[in-house]
Amino acid sequence: xxxxxxxxxxxxxxxxxxxxxxxxxxxxxxxxxxxxxxxxxxxxxxxxxxxxxxxxxxxxxxxxxxxxxxxxx
Numbered sequence: 001x002x003x004x005x006x007x008x009x010x011x012x013x014x015x016x017x018x019x020x021x022x023x024x025x026x027x028x029x030x031x032x033x034x035x036x037x038x039x040x041x042x043x044x045x046x047x048x049x050x051x052x053x054x055x056x057x058x059x060x061x062x063x064x065x066x067x068x069x070x071x072x073x
Contacts, residue, residue: 009073014043017062017069032057 018025025043029036034054041047055066062069 011071011073012042012045031061
């Protein structure tokens, strides 16, 4: 199993992608069907995991790929 701090190396670019598309976190939550709180946890790099269905829905809504959304620092 990877060391515990490796999760801290994954950075979510959700803020940047939302800004580029002129979309709010609230609107994305409505489209994706998750709470604003859950998206906020992801956006602030505090998420420990993400369901593939949620990742796919976010990518569909933002017209991006997982590699656009999540990057390794």
